[in-house]
Amino acid sequence: MPLEIKPAVIDKKVFYDRLRKLALPIALQSLMLAAVAAGDALMLGRIAQDEMTAVSLATQIQFVQNMFLSAATAAGAILGAQYWGKGDTATIQSLFNRMLRFCGLISLLFFTACEAVPELLMRIFTHDGPLIAIGSAYLRVAGVSYLITGVSQCYLTTMKVTDHVAPSAWISSAAVVINIILNAIFIFGLLGAPKMQARGAALATTLARVMELALCLGVSAGKDYVRPAWSRFLERNKQLSADFRRQCLPLLGGGLFWGVGFTSYTAIMGHMGADAAAANSVAAVVRDLICCVCNGIGSAAGIMVGNELGAGRLDMGKAYGIKLKNISYVIGFASTAVVLALTPLVVRMVILTDEARQYLTGMMVIMAVYMIGRCVNTVTINGVLDGGGDTLFDMYSLAVCMWGIAIPLALLGGFVFHWPVLAVYACTCLDEVGKIPWVMARFRKYKWVKNLTRK
8 A cells, every 4th residue: 555655765966956957947937938928917018907907818718728738738747757767658659649639629629719709708707898809809819829739738748758858948938038029029019010919919929839839849850859659640549548538537627627716716806897807917927927936846746756656666756745745835935925025016017006006915915825825735736646646636626625615705705795806816815725734634645656557
């Protein structure tokens, strides 16, 4: 039984060297991706509050799409990390094919929706006519990027789990730098380009995604890179397919619970008025930027634990998991301090009404407490537990804490009891902090200490 496996003694130099090599590039990649949203918010915020808010609401569509893509790529990463630890490249190629089939279909569906019914999609998040018009124009242009994203994410995920983390991070980072530069050109009409505002941000995103995919194809053509097995792209491996579904379906369920839940939070705040929506948009950008470190540690945790378990070193995998869980608390409290320190600067950086500025200050303080739970849960659940294939727990915890507590409270507070904006926002932050004891109890059962590979 996993509980009876005694943790191995960790070589701290090897552990931290491995963690640094994995976590820093992934954190950089996460930071650069969040920087696009920050760039959109800051640039559009210099033009008009409605432009910034509408784009923030419109990008929730891609946020939901990413829940589907992340489930497939995370399932591929969980199995891929273990098979890479075992040294089985052929199976990783088959996993690559499976990820591409799933992500390609999802990307096509979201592209079609953005092109055909963008107004209907925007009405999910707001009833404000000007915001719907701006957001719909954004989605019609950005929809093309949603078609491309799924394919590039499969390439980047495979690079991460096959010891090519740095190239994966640099590709994403290069795409983000291009995106931010093009944002400035098309939003403000620089270098002779037309001043397109929100549509300019969408065009910049689309062009950047095209370049990202081109870089993925070019870099992965090099020696020692794992590429799709095109000759057997439609081949079915029943056992591998079953293992993939066993990981993917709980991840998809958890991802949808989390993604639709977060989208519901945005919709609730959006229906509480333009000032509340604007403040929430800025707070969300700050949250995503600060979470980059825990995202990097969490992804590194899944790879490190998965490699050890797949290689049959269960004792070392267990020891790594315990160490990484402890590190998550340090990151959480450090993130709290960073949010509080940045609050005065953030409030002054964007053009907001006085009421929106007051909302933003309060949201930042609430978010500082939220960051503890977010960091601990990201590393422990999405890193350690998922690295050992214990993917069902995330779905259960989200069903109870987010959908059973946080969302009902936010809905009641916002639309029935008419609580103040900050009280409703606090309800949307309850789930991460509240489930820490449950997460720790699950962790100590050590059901995640298992080898998922097959002969």
